[in-house]
Amino acid sequence: GDSVTQMEGPVTLSEEAFLTINCTYTATGYPSLFWYVQYPGEGLQLLLKATKADDKGSNKGFEATYRKETTSFHLEKGSVQVSDSAVYFCALSDYRGSARQLTFGSGTQLTVLP
Amino acid sequence: SQTIHQWPATLVQPVGSPLSLECTVEGTSNPNLYWYRQAAGRGLQLLFYSVGIGQISSEVPQNLSASRPQDRQFILSSKKLLLSDSGFYLCASEGTGVYEQYFGPGTRLTVT
Numbered sequence: 001g002d003s004v005t006q007m008e009g010p011v012t013l014s015e016e017a018f019l020t021i022n023c024t025y026t027a028t029g030y031p032s033l034f035w036y037v038q039y040p041g042e043g044l045q046l047l048l049k050a051t052k053a054d055d056k057g058s059n060k061g062f063e064a065t066y067r068k069e070t071t072s073f074h075l076e077k078g079s080v081q082v083s084d085s086a087v088y089f090c091a092l093s094d095y096r097g098s099a100r101q102l103t104f105g106s107g108t109q110l111t112v113l114p
Numbered sequence: 115s116q117t118i119h120q121w122p123a124t125l126v127q128p129v130g131s132p133l134s135l136e137c138t139v140e141g142t143s144n145p146n147l148y149w150y151r152q153a154a155g156r157g158l159q160l161l162f163y164s165v166g167i168g169q170i171s172s173e174v175p176q177n178l179s180a181s182r183p184q185d186r187q188f189i190l191s192s193k194k195l196l197l198s199d200s201g202f203y204l205c206a207s208e209g210t211g212v213y214e215q216y217f218g219p220g221t222r223l224t225v226t
Contacts, residue, residue: 032213032214034214036217041220041222042219042220043118043120043204043217043218043219043220044158044204044206044217045217046214046215046216049214089157089158093213093214093215097163097171098165098169098171099146099163099165099171099208100146100208100213101148101160101163102148102158102160102206102215104157104158105157106156106157107156107157
């Protein structure tokens with residue numbers, strides 16, 4: 001079945017450092033790919049998305065490119081801020097049963113120090 | 115855009131007591147709806163999804179059940195809670211664009 005593998009955390013960076021969180025996936029079809037962010041005690045927020053190969057999703061300085069040849073969707077940000085501290089989830093959407101379903105990675109905890 | 119409401123925000127219940135968590139959605143019609151559970155420090159587990167009123171699909175066998183009495187209302191229930199039911203419960207609604215899901219603020223359930 002479908003699966004998503006994320007970089008193990010936790011990740012601790014200094015403010016203004018470069019961020020990469022690796023994500024690879026396994027899917028039988030052509031899934032859409034997503035990054036979600038979860039701040040403490042809150043629900044998940046959609047950060048960015050990509051629907052086909054070579055698409056680049058971007059939002060709030062974060063970017064990720066849908067790489068079909070390497071089945072990857074790595075999250076990057078050039079200069080992180082303290083406010084970026086959160087848990088980040090990579091996910092894919094594929095059709096199973098009677099509806100589209102999301103398969104999530106295990107999440108990566110990011111802490112940014114001032 | 116959609117707005118997903120969940121209540122209560124937090125709940126502490128004894129083992130063996132019943133449960134009812136409610137989710138309502140604004141800003142869309144006939145959405146696919148989902149219930150997830152997130153255990154502490156772990157990823158999300160899909161529990162149920164619904165493609166319409168009265169239509170429920172279960173992903174994980176357990177003592178929980180779900181119902182969809184109205185188009186934009188999704189309820190998670192249990193007749194008798196177990197300690198292992200503790201967790202953070204999230205309701206989600208599918209978007210009309212590229213199949214992303216939008217999440218509610220969640221309910222923190224502690225079973226004592």
